[in-house]
Amino acid sequence: MLSSHWEHEGSIIIVMVKIGLKQEGDKEGIVVEMLLDSGATGLVMSEEFARKHKFRRTKLERVIYVKNIDGMLNYAGLIMNTVEMKLFLRDIRKEH
Numbered sequence: 001m002l003s004s005h006w007e008h009e010g011s012i013i014i015v016m017v018k019i020g021l022k023q024e025g026d027k028e029g030i031v032v033e034m035l036l037d038s039g040a041t042g043l044v045m046s047e048e049f050a051r052k053h054k055f056r057r058t059k060l061e062r063v064i065y066v067k068n069i070d071g072m073l074n075y076a077g078l079i080m081n082t083v084e085m086k087l088f089l090r091d092i093r094k095e096h
Contacts (some may be wrong), residue, residue, distance in 0.1 A: 020088035022053060029088070039069075043087075046076065050083055057081035 022029030023038040030053060050057055060065075064079035 022086045024084065044079065044081070055083045055085070057083055
């Protein structure tokens with residue numbers, strides 16, 4: 001379900017996309033809104049979000065330090081777990 005909206009803040013364009021998330025073995029998934037960041041090197045969710053939705057997490061052998069584009073450590077903290085998940089996008093545009 002590809003549904004997006006654009007926000008323009010100065011020279012920055014923010015793209016939010018609705019996606020479906022589902023873990024293997026779960027009967028149902030969830031639909032959430034995700035920030036689409038073309039400069040990102042991975043997919044990240046907060047520990048709070050993972051707990052809220054009861055996602056099964058696996059502890060990493062070594063934590064990952066997250067840095068912002070300016071080289072400073074990110075205020076949200078370290079990445080300490082990983083989650084295996086299926087991500088679903090569906091284009092809702094119709095061809096004429």
